[in-house]
Amino acid sequence: MTVKTLKNSLAILECFASTENALGVREISRMTNMHTSVVQRTINTFTEAGYLIQDESTKKYKMGYKMFIFYDVLSHSSDPHSAIYELMQNLASEINESVFLTYMDNEYGVTTKIAESSKNIKYAVSLGTKTPLYIGASCKVMFAYLEEEQQLELLAYFHEKQSEEEHKQLLAHLKNELQTIRQHNWCMTVGEYNEHAFGISVPLFNNKKEIMASLTISGLIYDMDEQREKYMLEQLLQVSHQIQSHITKL
Numbered sequence: 001m002t003v004k005t006l007k008n009s010l011a012i013l014e015c016f017a018s019t020e021n022a023l024g025v026r027e028i029s030r031m032t033n034m035h036t037s038v039v040q041r042t043i044n045t046f047t048e049a050g051y052l053i054q055d056e057s058t059k060k061y062k063m064g065y066k067m068f069i070f071y072d073v074l075s076h077s078s079d080p081h082s083a084i085y086e087l088m089q090n091l092a093s094e095i096n097e098s099v100f101l102t103y104m105d106n107e108y109g110v111t112t113k114i115a116e117s118s119k120n121i122k123y124a125v126s127l128g129t130k131t132p133l134y135i136g137a138s139c140k141v142m143f144a145y146l147e148e149e150q151q152l153e154l155l156a157y158f159h160e161k162q163s164e165e166e167h168k169q170l171l172a173h174l175k176n177e178l179q180t181i182r183q184h185n186w187c188m189t190v191g192e193y194n195e196h197a198f199g200i201s202v203p204l205f206n207n208k209k210e211i212m213a214s215l216t217i218s219g220l221i222y223d224m225d226e227q228r229e230k231y232m233l234e235q236l237l238q239v240s241h242q243i244q245s246h247i248t249k250l
Helices: 003-017 025-032 036-049 065-075 080-095 137-143 148-158 164-184 226-247
Strands: 052-054 061-063 098-105 108-115 130-132 187-190 197-205 211-220
Touching (some): 003 025, 003 061, 098 137, 137 187, 148 164, 197 226, 211 226
Antiparallel strands (some): 052 061, 108 130
């Protein structure tokens, strides 16, 4: 099995982490941008091995018993993510807004954990959501800590038809904002990723002091005012220091 084949297989398996619903081959094909024949072959292998099962009536697939073996091991281990999620839930309860953890995955930020607000009307983020690293608070706060060469490569990835000079101009346009993020060690955006939402984010680093993830409070802009913004930032910074100690263990 080549590395590319393995990566494709893992991408297909990760689709089941973003929803509780059973998925069909065509749905997975759209989610991964892979041909349906490739998806079907991979799904067949996972099904034969017990990692996925097929619903006989709908012909769709969901996680199989083998996946729950891993869950059982993790749930009984001293997994730092358990402590991180508990801190996120406490923060979400305190501020009554959604809190999510985003990891950097090559050119994207991927939402891996969500502690939701108890509000009836709220800004919802889905597990597994992938966002370009230069858009929105949760991603931009990570983008700011990349080397300039990496930033240019990332912009080139998303703007293939632009010249290198245009990439540099785009980065120059972001320069002051990125400098401010690094200076203050947090980022806030309003209406950037979603016109109705705000995001307040702080960076999280690995044990080599390299940018690794971000912690974000997000909600609807109608609930925001200057006093509330200040309070949420204070709470976010306080909790992020606690979470940072767990992140370095991963």
